[in-house]
Amino acid sequence: MTSFWEKAREWSDELCMATHRMGETGLSESGPSTSSHHAPYGVLHGISSPSSSLINQGSSYYFGGLEEAILQGVKIRNEEAKASLFAGKPAATLEMFPSWPMRFQHTQREIQGGSKSGGESTDSGSGLNTISSKTEAQFEPESESPISKKASCTDYQAFDQQQKQRLQQLEQEMASDASRCQTQNQNESAAKPFQAKRKGGGSTSDRQLDPKTMRRLAQNREAARKSRLRKKAYVQQLESSRVKLSQLEQELQRARSQGLLIGCGGTSTANNISSAIFDIEYGRWLEEDQRHMEELRRSLEAAVPDNELRVMVESYLRHYDEVFELKGVAAKSDVFHVMNGMWTTPAERCFFWIAGFRPSDLIGMLVQQLEPVTEQQIVGMYGLRQSTQQAEEALTQGLDQLQHSLLHTVVGGLTVDGVHQMFLAMTKLSDLEDFIRQADNLRQQTLHQLCRLLTVRQAAKCFLVIGEYYGRLRALSSLWASRPRESLINDETCHQIATNMPIVHQSSQNHFSTF
Amino acid sequence: MHYQTAASWGGYVTTVVVGDPMERIERMASENAVVIFSISTCCMCHAIKRLFCGMGVNPTVYELDEDPRGKEMERALMRLLGCSSVLPVVFIGGKLIGTMDRVMACHINGTLVPLLKEAGALWL
Numbered sequence: 001m002t003s004f005w006e007k008a009r010e011w012s013d014e015l016c017m018a019t020h021r022m023g024e025t026g027l028s029e030s031g032p033s034t035s036s037h038h039a040p041y042g043v044l045h046g047i048s049s050p051s052s053s054l055i056n057q058g059s060s061y062y063f064g065g066l067e068e069a070i071l072q073g074v075k076i077r078n079e080e081a082k083a084s085l086f087a088g089k090p091a092a093t094l095e096m097f098p099s100w101p102m103r104f105q106h107t108q109r110e111i112q113g114g115s116k117s118g119g120e121s122t123d124s125g126s127g128l129n130t131i132s133s134k135t136e137a138q139f140e141p142e143s144e145s146p147i148s149k150k151a152s153c154t155d156y157q158a159f160d161q162q163q164k165q166r167l168q169q170l171e172q173e174m175a176s177d178a179s180r181c182q183t184q185n186q187n188e189s190a191a192k193p194f195q196a197k198r199k200g201g202g203s204t205s206d207r208q209l210d211p212k213t214m215r216r217l218a219q220n221r222e223a224a225r226k227s228r229l230r231k232k233a234y235v236q237q238l239e240s241s242r243v244k245l246s247q248l249e250q251e252l253q254r255a256r257s258q259g260l261l262i263g264c265g266g267t268s269t270a271n272n273i274s275s276a277i278f279d280i281e282y283g284r285w286l287e288e289d290q291r292h293m294e295e296l297r298r299s300l301e302a303a304v305p306d307n308e309l310r311v312m313v314e315s316y317l318r319h320y321d322e323v324f325e326l327k328g329v330a331a332k333s334d335v336f337h338v339m340n341g342m343w344t345t346p347a348e349r350c351f352f353w354i355a356g357f358r359p360s361d362l363i364g365m366l367v368q369q370l371e372p373v374t375e376q377q378i379v380g381m382y383g384l385r386q387s388t389q390q391a392e393e394a395l396t397q398g399l400d401q402l403q404h405s406l407l408h409t410v411v412g413g414l415t416v417d418g419v420h421q422m423f424l425a426m427t428k429l430s431d432l433e434d435f436i437r438q439a440d441n442l443r444q445q446t447l448h449q450l451c452r453l454l455t456v457r458q459a460a461k462c463f464l465v466i467g468e469y470y471g472r473l474r475a476l477s478s479l480w481a482s483r484p485r486e487s488l489i490n491d492e493t494c495h496q497i498a499t500n501m502p503i504v505h506q507s508s509q510n511h512f513s514t515f
Numbered sequence: 516m517h518y519q520t521a522a523s524w525g526g527y528v529t530t531v532v533v534g535d536p537m538e539r540i541e542r543m544a545s546e547n548a549v550v551i552f553s554i555s556t557c558c559m560c561h562a563i564k565r566l567f568c569g570m571g572v573n574p575t576v577y578e579l580d581e582d583p584r585g586k587e588m589e590r591a592l593m594r595l596l597g598c599s600s601v602l603p604v605v606f607i608g609g610k611l612i613g614t615m616d617r618v619m620a621c622h623i624n625g626t627l628v629p630l631l632k633e634a635g636a637l638w639l
Contacts, residue, residue, distance in 0.1 A: 431557070
């Protein structure tokens, strides 16, 4: 029993994480992790993938026992079995709630122990299918059974539907429980074996609930059922879009590696190829960056001697020099590709300054991260920030000038013969490459100066901070890209899910208290 | 006289840097604390001017495209520095600093300001 509980909880944690990865949704908040009682509740009804063995296990435990009880309800004459099913336990209706699977497991064992017929197997291996086929086999002759319609489909949705049907039947039954006698109910429509079983075992003395409570409970259950269905539909949609996303990414990767990716459209093949090559090399650079970071992190934690750390810091510096060189080469062949930053993630691009990071921002960020720092270093850092700011300002103004003159050149050619103007415009565009080169130069100089100003340990820490910052920007980009856009679960439904759960829980507690 | 004849032949014939343009450049460079040789339409030149003005320096700017002998001087500078895109070029206190690259690097590593102060272009 404990193992099942643990598994359910593990599984609900996974679901939480999966939905977190997909982007925050109401699922994770209203979901299983809030209380132990809710864990299997959310889990069993929130997951659409029937391939999960845990569902099978859980439902087989849960439904297996109950199914057996149902199927053998008519046969069970043994008061012991019935008593074990109901006596000293909460109302039978509540045994339908998956939040209390332990009782069913318990029940199942008791039934199996108590009853004579033991033909049905409830192995976890074929939980759903077993149940569905059992249902099919057993209920087919009873034409009125709504369950039999669903029985042919073995997937979880139908299964859930069955459960809903049973719930409803149980509710109806409970409402009129007191008035019916045992035999009368047994002779009722065979399509309602629940009732048969219940009447057979349900002594009215166990029911001490007034009709008002019953109605309220029924309404709660209805609302819970609806929200479960919505949740399930939403999760299914998430799953399918996740699959689609990974497919698209794979296609994109393939296209890029083959250099087939048309960049900004309308450009020549040569540009595309060199841009694609740059993208690939940048990707490799990023991987290498990860390695450097890992190495630095481990070395810092292990407190290796300074000279070893220095070697690492210097190699990291060279690593950065590499990317500036790559950019320079790429800018020669396709300046627009480098300038518009399509080789980075959207979040990084958002904070771009001339095809890369703004050095003064970086210094500003790092100044706060240096822990043991001398006054001289502080002065040096602030001086560095000031000089980078001045340089950035100069380059920005130069770039603005470039834009204005380019505009002027292109506009100037509108009424006049355009060829000469276009030629002028082209020369101005080649100046753009110069600006990218100067900006990268500024970045490179800033990093080198940083290493000169700080101790080796501080420099190592700075590199880690920079790497971490960009890693987070990249993660932000992918989180943003995969956030759920449909309004299937909006605020209202989230609230409903959140409020229904405690209500249901409360009603269960009421039931408990009466027993 | 020989000097001028050589000049009338249109620039460098010999490799000896006694020719007109270079000397002119040196002369112009030593006249002021900060001298920038630039081209009026070049945006990078605009950037470097803004850089010095932003620091509070008042540079002397020679627009070579407006000078009749500007082309020669530009070629001379190209030979001196050994690169094709040579402008803007900065001299501080008569000494050659270099193009935008070098000026940026000097500024970042903190050597530019002392140079400026030494040349008397900055007071603080």
